[in-house]
Amino acid sequence: MTKSTRCTATCRNGAACRAWAVRGSDPPRCVHHGGSTSRTGAPRGNTNAVKHGFYAGPQPPDGVSIDAIIENLYERQLRLDAVIDEILVANQASLVELTHLLQLHGQNASRLGRLLRDRRALSGDAADGISDAIAKALDELGSEWGGDL
Secondary structure, eight states, X not given: OOOOOBOOOBOTTSSBOOSBOOTTOSSXXXXXXXXXXXXXXSOTTOOTTOOOOTTSOOOOOTTOOHHHHHHHHHHHHHHHHHHHHHHHHHTOSOHHHHHHHHHHHHXXXXXXXXXXXXXXXXXXXXXXXXXXXXXXXXXXXXXXXTSOO
């Protein structure tokens, strides 16, 4: 005959657990403190939780700098400007098409602005460049208005 043992875990209040331990658990634990005879969780070697990157956003190819991305986007912006100008001169597009092109133009300009801001932040010139630009603009306005700003 085997002697029954008590759980050796401590409860939240700090007292010893007084429940019966599960037979064969080492150290002796009750069901509530992890003395289950069957293992819980995924089996060993399970790859279902491996991160695959399917939902990750598009990443630039290795070796592409932010300057190259900005240059490419700027060239596309210039081409889009030329297309819009041609359409406006020839008066060929409908209002819906022109609205769509102008929406693309605005989105592209917004992305270009964010990339330029990010490049400035990465270079470390973010705060100094902005404060210098504001000071220069205030000096120019002050000289135009004949006062000190």
